[in-house]
Amino acid sequence: MASGSLGRNNSASKGFDFATDDILCSMARSSMFPAPAYSPLEESFNQDMAATVEKTMKKYADNLMRFLEGISSHLLQLELYCYNLDKSIGEIRFDLVRDHGEADSKLKSLEKHLQEASSIF
Structure with a gap:
């Protein structure tokens, strides 16, 4: 029995975790843990992604133009x-x-000649 009461005490003494507990709504979580600002690495990634998309779109547009020609x-x-x-x-x-x-x-002309020939006979 002592072990049972110890187990309960351990679970009750466990600390309250705001980040993982479902009691807090998402607004409270976002205000407590704000999203970090964009870093230069993320901006570089976004620029690289935009350049890749632009390059791919140009490739497909060029292929389409050749096909249409x-x-x-x-x-x-x-x-x-x-x-x-x-x-x-x-x-x-x-x-x-x-x-x-x-x-x-x-x-x-042939009909005329035939008529002339028949008129002779």
């Missing part, structure tokens, strides 16, 4: 191919209309 080049080639295709279709259409006109005039 490639797309632009391909679009110009496609535009040229479409122009040439449209030009060729126009020429084919013109040739077909001309050939159709020539064939139509030849058929009319």
